[in-house]
Amino acid sequence: MGIFVQDTFELDNGVEVNNYYVRVREIDIINNVNNKGVYQVVGICDCYSTKAAREAEKESLNTILVSIGTESLVDVHEQVYSNLKSKFENITDDN
Secondary structure, three states: OEEEEOOOEEOOOOOEEOOEEEEEEEEEEEEOOOOOOOEEEEEEEEEEOOHHHHHOOOOOOEEEEEEEEEOOOOOHHHHHHHHHHOOOOOEEEEO
16 A cells, blocks of 8 residues: 655755655554653655555665654554655555
8 A cells, every 4th residue: 555646856866756656664653651642653654766666676765754643543554644645735545
């Protein structure tokens, strides 16, 4: 599961990329002892030039961290994806 993003971003070498693929690689859940009942959910998301590049295990173009404070651990994957999607203007879900 991932998203196709049509927004433009610039790589470190100055090349602009649009129409790329983003997927959540890893989700970590941290019990926040200073704020009882709230968990810190961190998603590590990788950007690829295409979905095929991701499936071929090519190197990612960029990594995005998504961090959410939540009281519910129900469907954390969807919580991370919803937050990730909110970072872009033009996206399409990969179903």
